[in-house]
Amino acid sequence: MAKVKKQNAFYAQSGGVTAVINASACGVLETAKLYKSKIGKVYAGRNGIIGALTEDLIDTSKESRKDIAALAHTPSGAFGSCRYKLKSLEENRAEYERLIEVFKAHDIGYFFYNGGGDSMDTALKVSQLSESLGYPITCIGIPKTVDNDLPITDCSPGFGSVAKYVAVSIREAGFDVASMAKTSTKVFVMEVMGRHAGWIAAASGLAAENEGDAPHIILFPEVAFNQAAFLQKVDDCVKKFGYCAIVVSEGAKYEDGTFLADAGTTDAFGHKQLGGVAPVVANLVKQELGYKYHWAVADYLQRAARHIASETDVDQAYAVGQAAVEFAMEGKNAVMPTIVRKNTKTYRWEIGEAPLSEVANVEKQLPKNYISKDGMHITDACRDYLLPLIKGEYFPPFKNGLPQYVKLKNEPVAKKLDTTFEIE
Known part of the structure; x- marks a missing residue:
């Protein structure tokens, strides 16, 4: 049996970060150490894939075992992430060739890309191009997205914790508004993430265990906004319960597809830039019904709230990072570890796999049977799916009343190439 050549590995974090993406990084780094005969060093990309394009690599071997372990309870992206979408091979082959050039210079044979659908597409293309250029690279995608919109996998690491945060937040805000509604705010609007998929908004519904509990209304991207029906329900809730708590997804839109919060601009990925839907909804209520309102945008808070992360989510995030390395060691390529929900009465899950070709650029929306008949x-069925994902607590260590998170040294790797690459 031929001896497998020992090569270095490259790990990068991509897109919007989460409360548990570093747990996946921890899974990758701790597992890679178990395969010293096949994996040399693990380099990380500073600011995601940009680190590879600009040859700005981080030597993770300079970090202590204690600090690597602390990644499991530290939010955000420890090595830096980015919103940078590589173009198609036809549009800009040079970008992919540059990646191969950097990987070859640093003897990198394994590429672990931690992100969403666009990231899976990049990993797939790198795998394909590296073969054609005669320098094959094993590419494994690692799922991550708070939006829970990756296909095939039962859920996406990062989602369970944001789901827990929004459910807790609307429950607590609901108590606040209810206590003051007689003489103050009668309508509260909370905006959550979710451009095309309403999974996060749906998770807020877990807080409503009994009639009258917040949230009373949820606005999903999957359901066209019906202004008349919405205002009628707001009015009914205020008259029946004394107040109305609303959760709205940032991607809520009218029947013609126009976002309620369309700002008229686009982001780095070409997506519509949304200008904040909560004030739009709140002002509509004020204008049409006259109720005093208050609104809030969960924004980065929802995806950075490691102090209230779901234990299930942390465990799954670590597991997909671990599985990515194990897949590579088994000779698998162009695949992504998935979460598979087992058909048992008590929630159980295991790791599966999916070809990157079936994951890349595919968006999973909220099923119709997860949304009530009135669309709000x-x-x-949705509750049964969501509940296990927010269960359990995995608290970080606290000191002086504050969570203690790790900041890595992130020491650079010496550059080997004479050429540079400009990021557009």
């Missing part, structure tokens, strides 16, 4: 709340 969740069903029992």
Whole structure:
């Protein structure tokens, strides 16, 4: 049996970060150490894939075992992430050739890309191009997205914790508003992430265990906004319960597809830039019904809230990082570890796999049977799916009343190439 050549590995974090993406990094780095005969060093990309393009690599071997372990309870992207979408091979082959050039210079044979659908597409293309250029690289995608919109996998690491955060937040805000509604705010609007998929908004519905509990109304991207029906329900809730708590996804839109919060601009990925839907909804209520309102945008808080992360989510995030390395060691390529929900009465899950070709650029929306008939709340089927994902607590260590998170040294790797690459 031929001896496998020992090569270095490259790991990068991509897109919006989460409360648990570093747990996946921890899974990759700790598992890679178990395969010293096949994996040399693990380099990380500073600011995601940009680190590879600009040959700005981080030597993770300079970090202590204690600090690597602390990644499991530290939010955000420890090595830096980015919103940088590589173009297609036809549009800009030079970008992919540059990646191969950097990987070859640093003897990198394994590429672990931690991100969403666009990242899976990049990993797939690198795998394909590296073969054609005669320098094959094993590419494994690692799922991550708070939006829970990756296909095939039962859920996406990062989602369970943001789901827990929004459910807790709307429950607590609901108590606040209810206590003051007689003489103050009668309508509260909370905006959550979710451009095309309403998974995060749906998770807020877990807080409504009994009639009258917040949230009373949920606005999903999957359901066209019906202004008349919405205002009628707001009015009914205020008259029946004394107040109305609303959760709205940033991607809520009218029947013609126009976002309620369309700002008229686009982001780095070409997506519509949304200008904040909560104030739009709140002002509509004020204008049409006259109720005093308050609104809030969960924004980065929802995806950075490691102090209230779901234990299930942390465990799954670590597991997909671990599985990515194990897949590579088994000779697998162009695949992504998935979460597979087992058909048992008590929630159980295991690791599966999916070809990157079936994951890349595919968006999973909220199923119709997860949305109530009036289009403004969740069903029992949705509740059954969501509940296990937010269960359990995995608290970080606290000191002086504050969570203690790790900041890595992130020491650079010496450059080997004479050429540079400009990021557009």
